[in-house]
Structure formats: C-alpha cells, structure tokens
Amino acid sequence: KFQLQDEAFQSSGVSFAESQQALQLSPSIYERLGEEGLLELSTLFYDRVFRDDRETWFLNIFSSSTKQQAIDNQYRFLVQTFGGPELYKEKKGKYTRLAGRHANYNIGRRAADRWNQHMQDALQSHSILQKDSEARMALENYFQYTAHYIVAASDFMRPDQLSGGTKIDEGRIW
Numbered sequence: 001k002f003q004l005q006d007e008a009f010q011s012s013g014v015s016f017a018e019s020q021q022a023l024q025l026s027p028s029i030y031e032r033l034g035e036e037g038l039l040e041l042s043t044l045f046y047d048r049v050f051r052d053d054r055e056t057w058f059l060n061i062f063s064s065s066t067k068q069q070a071i072d073n074q075y076r077f078l079v080q081t082f083g084g085p086e087l088y089k090e091k092k093g094k095y096t097r098l099a100g101r102h103a104n105y106n107i108g109r110r111a112a113d114r115w116n117q118h119m120q121d122a123l124q125s126h127s128i129l130q131k132d133s134e135a136r137m138a139l140e141n142y143f144q145y146t147a148h149y150i151v152a153a154s155d156f157m158r159p160d161q162l163s164g165g166t167k168i169d170e171g172r173i174w
C-alpha cells in the first residue's frame with residue numbers, strides 16, 4: 001500500500017516516522033532558527049550546489065534556475081513546513097506538491113545522494129544548527145528520507161511509467 005514510502009525507506013535508511021520528527025519538535029524548527037536562520041540554511045545549501053564543479057551532471061539539473069530563485073523557493077518552503085507563516089503558498093499556490101514539482105527533472109538516487117551531501121554540509125556549517133544537534137539530526141533525517149521519496153515518486157509519475165500503474169500510495173503524492 002505504501003510502496004513509495006517503503007522505497008524511500010529502503011534507499012535512505014530513514015523511516016517515514018523518523019523523517020517526520022523534524023515536523024514535531026518543540027520548540028519547532030521555525031522557533032529555533034527563525035526566518036533568518038532558515039534563509040541562512042537555504043543560502044548555505046545553494047551556495048554549495050551552484051559551486052559544484054566536481055559533479056557537473058548534478059549542477060546541470062539546476063540550469064533552468066538562478067541561485068536567487070532557488071534560494072527563495074526553498075526558503076519559503078522551509079518556513080511554511082517547519083512552523084512559520086505560509087510563505088510558499090503565497091508565491092506558488094495551495095499545495096507544495098514536492099514530488100510533482102520535481103517530476104520534470106531527471107532525478108535519480110545519485111542525485112538524491114549528492115543533494116544530501118550538500119545539505120549535510122550546509123547543516124553542519126549553520127550558525128545555530130552547529131550547536132543544536134537535536135534539530136540538526138532531525139533535519140538530516142527529514143532531508144534524507146524526503147529526497148529519496150522524491151526519487152521514488154517522480155519515477156512513478158514519469159509519463160513512461162504511467163501506463164503500468166501498479167504503484168499506489170494512497171494519494172500521498174505531495
């Protein structure tokens with residue numbers, strides 16, 4: 001029934017339940033970092049992505065966006081997801097649809113791993129998260145799992161996969 005969740009767990013080593021702990025922390029991640037701290041995280045992350053000249057196939061995935069756009073989109077998403085105002089909704093509409101919004105990119109497991117390397121690096125360099133290992137580890141798990149969920153789900157949604165139609169996930173396509 002929850003085939004995509006299973007696939008995400010098998011690829012990332014993080015269960016759905018573990019991944020959700022970041023959303024349930026008290027105080028929330030938003031309260032711990034504030035908008036400034038979440039902007040710092042997205043900036044640290046995309047600084048690393050757009051500097052990635054060792055793995056050009058990875059940087060190429062981002063070729064249709066500017067760094068500033070990418071930072072702004074992710075920042076709004078993080079604020080909204082981790083307990084702040086709905087900044088993402090203001091810009092992009094009601095649903096975050098993470099898997100759907102990634103379906104047009106060619107994202108496989110290697111890309112998820114590279115993405116997570118940059119994110120882990122960003123988490124470790126972050127001025128507040130450096131000293132808050134509870135929040136840092138919760139975010140690490142959340143991102144690990146979610147990146148691999150995106151891979152599983154966008155695989156499922158690619159046109160050449162749609163005719164088979166054997167994978168169902170109880171409507172859990174964000």
Ligand code: HEM
Binds near residue numbers: 069101102
């Ligand atoms: C957007 C790649 C995983 C959140 C994007 C974009 C690319 C991309 C190329 C377009 C940049 C832009 O203009 O905003 C990837 C790759 C991933 C990955 C290769 C590896 C699996 C994730 C994860 C999250 C995430 C794990 C969050 C947990 C977002 C958000 C946007 C975005 C919120 C903005 C979408 C929009 O509103 O258009 N991603 N991403 N991504 N990504 Fe990812």
